[in-house]
Amino acid sequence: xxxxxxxxxxxxxxxxxxxxxxxxxxxxxxxxxxxxxxxxxxxxxxxxxxxxxxxxxxxxxxxxxxxxxxxxxxxxxxxxxxxxxxxxxxxxxxxxxxxxxxxxxxxxxxxxxxxxxxxxxxxxxxxxxxxxxxxxxxxxxxxxxxxxxxxxxxxxxxxxxxxxxxxxxxxxxxxxxxxxxxxxxxxxxxxxxxxxxxxxxxxxxxxxxxxxxxxxxxxxxxxxxxxxxxxxxxxxxxxxxxxxxxxxxxxxxxxxxxxxxxxxxxxxxxxx
Numbered sequence: 725x726x727x728x729x730x731x732x733x734x735x736x737x738x739x740x741x742x743x744x745x746x747x748x749x750x751x752x753x754x755x756x757x758x759x760x761x762x763x764x765x766x767x768x769x770x771x772x773x774x775x776x777x778x779x780x781x782x783x784x785x786x787x788x789x790x791x792x793x794x795x796x797x798x799x800x801x802x803x804x805x806x807x808x809x810x811x812x813x814x815x816x817x818x819x820x821x822x823x824x825x826x827x828x829x830x831x832x833x834x835x836x837x838x839x840x841x842x843x844x845x846x847x848x849x850x851x852x853x854x855x856x857x858x859x860x861x862x863x864x865x866x867x868x869x870x871x872x873x874x875x876x877x878x879x880x881x882x883x884x885x886x887x888x889x890x891x892x893x894x895x896x897x898x899x900x901x902x903x904x905x906x907x908x909x910x911x912x913x914x915x916x917x918x919x920x921x922x923x924x925x926x927x928x929x930x931x932x933x934x935x936x937x938x939x940x941x942x943x944x945x946x947x948x949x950x951x952x953x954x955x956x957x958x959x960x961x962x963x964x965x966x967x968x969x970x971x972x973x974x975x976x977x978x979x980x981x982x983x984x985x986x987x988x989x990x991x992x993x994x995x996x
Contacts, residue, residue, distance in 0.1 A: 728881060731871035732761045738865070740837045742828050745769035745796070746777075747785025750843035752889040753878045754868055758841070759794045769794055770831060772824050774801045775910050776898040778917050788889065799827055803899070810908045814854070816899060821855030825862040840864045847875045893930040894982060901935050915968045922964050926957065930980050938971040946979040 735741065735758055743758055745751045758767045771785045782798075789796035801823050803809040809819040828840045842859060844866040859866070868878065875894075882890035901916050902908050912935055919933040919940060928948050934941040942961075944951075952958050952975050962973045 727871050727873060727877060728757065731757055731867055731873070734867045734870055735761045738762075738839045738841075738867075740766045740839075742768050742770055742832045742837045742840045744824065744828055744840065744842045744864075745771050745785060745789065746843075746895065747771065747781055747788055747889075748843075748895040749882065749889045749892055750845055750868065750875070750878055752788050752887060753882045753885075754841065754843045755789070755794060756792060756882075756885060756887060759792055764794075767794055768831075768835070768837065769796045770799060770828055771796065772799050772801045772827070775804050775913050776820070776908075778898065778921075780921065781895060784892075791888075797831070799831075801827065804908070804910060809899075812899070812902055812904055812906055812908050814852075814904050815857075816904070816908075817853065817855040817897075818858050820897065820899065821858035822861070825858055825864050828864075829862050842866055844869050845873050845875055845878060896932075896982070901933060903934070903936060906935070906937065915970070918968055919965050919970070923961060926961070927951075932980055933965075934976075938969070939974060940965050940970040940972070941974050941976050943976045943978075943980040949975065949977065949979060 739762070741758055741762065743751065743755050745755055755767070755769050769785075769789050771782065771789075773782060786796065801820075803820050803823065806819050806823070809816055825840060825842075832838070832840050840862070842864050844853075844856070844859075845868045848856075849869070858864075873881075879890055898913050898916060899908050902912070916933050916935050920931050923931045923933070923942070923944075928944050928951065930945050930948075932943040934943065942952075952961070965973050
């Protein structure tokens, strides 16, 4: 049995599902397979809008759901009102996911859906993911993981299905731009979003601007690092990010990597 067939079999047994839908590569693929497998009326995509979710991501989610022809509900969460979240402890993600999944579970219960799904895949198990605790507490299912889909699998099958998201850069919650312990606030979030949007408009698709107080640490794919050797390009980026309020602008020579701010946790564990 192929992975798509295995995934479809898992979904068929679920019957009616609510999909936590960000509009990214993974959740878009899951939503597509769920829609094809369960048909209209048995699938609802729910997107949570908050200060940590960018306007460009919301546009992408709306467009994909509309093109797919699936039911799409927008809800609002406000993590910035939760001090356990804004203090940015190492389990910050737990409080965010707890609020999100609680709201999705409530929607599912009220509207007769059997399960809430998220789009975690096998790669996610390799990183520090405290949000998975909230997922277990609220009995959220991860059918992509259950069907043994990796990130590469999702992109491969998305391309076969001709999904617009197949080659889309990976997305992540904007809170992931802050090192643990540095307080998360609305002003800094908007500053980071504007910085990343500006750099993307210069032709750099995969970008993270990690905020270390007044320092911007830029992560891009290694093949894009050479762009910053160009003085004109570099000066343009530096000027804009300083206008946004960053005092120092740095380029991370290791390049973009998912979960780079968790590296400090790995170092701490090794020292113990």
